[in-house]
Amino acid sequence: MFGIKKCCLIAGLLCWFCIGLFGQVPESPESRFRCGDWQSYLPDTLHPDHMPGRLLRVNFHIMNSRDSSHNFRPEAGRAYCKRLLESANRQLDTNIRNWRSPEGTAVLPKNYRYVLWPQPGDDGIYFHYDDSLYYLVYVGKNQNNYNRKVLDKYGIGLDSIVNIFIQVHPDDSIRSRTYKANLQGIALGTALKVAGLYEQGKDAFGHEALLNHEVGHLLSLSHAWMEDGCPDTDKHPNKCWEWTEQPPCRDQATNNMMDYNAYQIALTPCQIGRIHQVLSTDKSRLRRCLVPTWCELREGRDVVIRDSVVWSGARDLEGNLTVAAGGSLRIACRLSMPAAAKITVEKGGRLWLDGALLQNACGRSWEGLVQPKRKRKRGEVHELKPAKWEHCPAPGVVQRK
Numbered sequence: 001m002f003g004i005k006k007c008c009l010i011a012g013l014l015c016w017f018c019i020g021l022f023g024q025v026p027e028s029p030e031s032r033f034r035c036g037d038w039q040s041y042l043p044d045t046l047h048p049d050h051m052p053g054r055l056l057r058v059n060f061h062i063m064n065s066r067d068s069s070h071n072f073r074p075e076a077g078r079a080y081c082k083r084l085l086e087s088a089n090r091q092l093d094t095n096i097r098n099w100r101s102p103e104g105t106a107v108l109p110k111n112y113r114y115v116l117w118p119q120p121g122d123d124g125i126y127f128h129y130d131d132s133l134y135y136l137v138y139v140g141k142n143q144n145n146y147n148r149k150v151l152d153k154y155g156i157g158l159d160s161i162v163n164i165f166i167q168v169h170p171d172d173s174i175r176s177r178t179y180k181a182n183l184q185g186i187a188l189g190t191a192l193k194v195a196g197l198y199e200q201g202k203d204a205f206g207h208e209a210l211l212n213h214e215v216g217h218l219l220s221l222s223h224a225w226m227e228d229g230c231p232d233t234d235k236h237p238n239k240c241w242e243w244t245e246q247p248p249c250r251d252q253a254t255n256n257m258m259d260y261n262a263y264q265i266a267l268t269p270c271q272i273g274r275i276h277q278v279l280s281t282d283k284s285r286l287r288r289c290l291v292p293t294w295c296e297l298r299e300g301r302d303v304v305i306r307d308s309v310v311w312s313g314a315r316d317l318e319g320n321l322t323v324a325a326g327g328s329l330r331i332a333c334r335l336s337m338p339a340a341a342k343i344t345v346e347k348g349g350r351l352w353l354d355g356a357l358l359q360n361a362c363g364r365s366w367e368g369l370v371q372p373k374r375k376r377k378r379g380e381v382h383e384l385k386p387a388k389w390e391h392c393p394a395p396g397v398v399q400r401k
């Protein structure tokens with residue numbers, strides 16, 4: 001009995017010694033997730049500056065017949081696109097509880113927006129007159145919604161801008177009693193084709209949900225009423241356009257952006273995590289459509305770690321990073337630092353590198369790691385798994401554990 005106690009005492013002392021020597025490795029619910037998990041990309045509401053908001057570049061193409069009788073004229077079209085964008089961004093700035101998520105599910109910021117992206121000499125809103133490509137048919141023998149011809153002919157910067165094609169339902173389809181000329185959209189790579197907006201004759205406010213829903217598809221989200229890989233969206237019949245006081249829509253209505261309903265505003269943590277995973281993944285086509293705000297050092301964007309933080313997913317910072325006294329940071333994925341920026345670990349601060357890649361994602365030079373000495377002591381940097389440093393000088397004092 002005494003032997004076991006003695007063992008425990010020695011083990012305890014050793015443990016205390018280790019913690020005293022190396023400090024506690026920061027653990028959090030995020031520590032068990034890796035770069036490829038959506039859980040690693042949830043906006044941190046306590047530290048919003050750790051994941052700067054994303055800006056997705058977009059442009060618009062108003063497709064019209066050659067006699068310009070089937071879609072917005074330039075002045076009205078420009079005003080419409082600007083209002084649509086403003087309204088869509090307002091929806092992205094808002095999130096509310098997903099009605100069909102388990103009780104207690106968090107409501108997180110969506111953390112991305114659109115920005116109209118012109119080319120030199122234009123405003124990013126284009127008007128095309130083409131009798132064979134101005135219309136979209138989503139069902140029936142002339143179905144063309146999956147056809148990419150209009151993208152190939154009129155797309156501008158498809159490798160780096162989300163191109164939004166506003167088409168119309170054709171006259172003969174509209175005349176058919178079985179064809180519904182309602183709001184329709186299709187997501188194709190980095191482009192969208194939508195129809196029904198002009199025909200409805202309504203203001204752009206009210207059409208933003210279609211835009212956000214289709215961009216949601218571009219950003220990898222499936223329909224939420226089906227099996228979409230998210231534990232916080234449930235499968236349901238998707239039969240309720242609006243909530244009503246009577247069943248079944250009293251209990252089955254939904255407000256998710258990726259369901260069909262009159263609200264389409266809520267995104268769950270899993271859906272938001274998936275979006276930011278796509279936007280943080282190097283090879284993703286949609287990442288190339290972001291304004292690369294992480295290349296250069298931006299004023300007022302420095303991040304200071306003062307508590308215990310784990311970054312299990314990739315991060316693109318826009319300023320210097322400092323681990324201050326009492327703070328500890330564990331990096332387990334890719335971290336991009338802006339050009340000329342540095343990571344400073346102050347005395348009393350601890351940085352844990354857990355298989356991290358530290359780089360400038362735009363290939364520019366940055367200053368790497370700095371551990372200033374104060375009273376003969378420096379901040380600590382420990383490697384749990386080997387780190388890779390790119391585009392910067394080799395780091396100085398890194399302890400392996």
Ligand SMILES: [Zn+2]
Nearest residue numbers: 213214217223
């Ligand atoms: Zn859809």
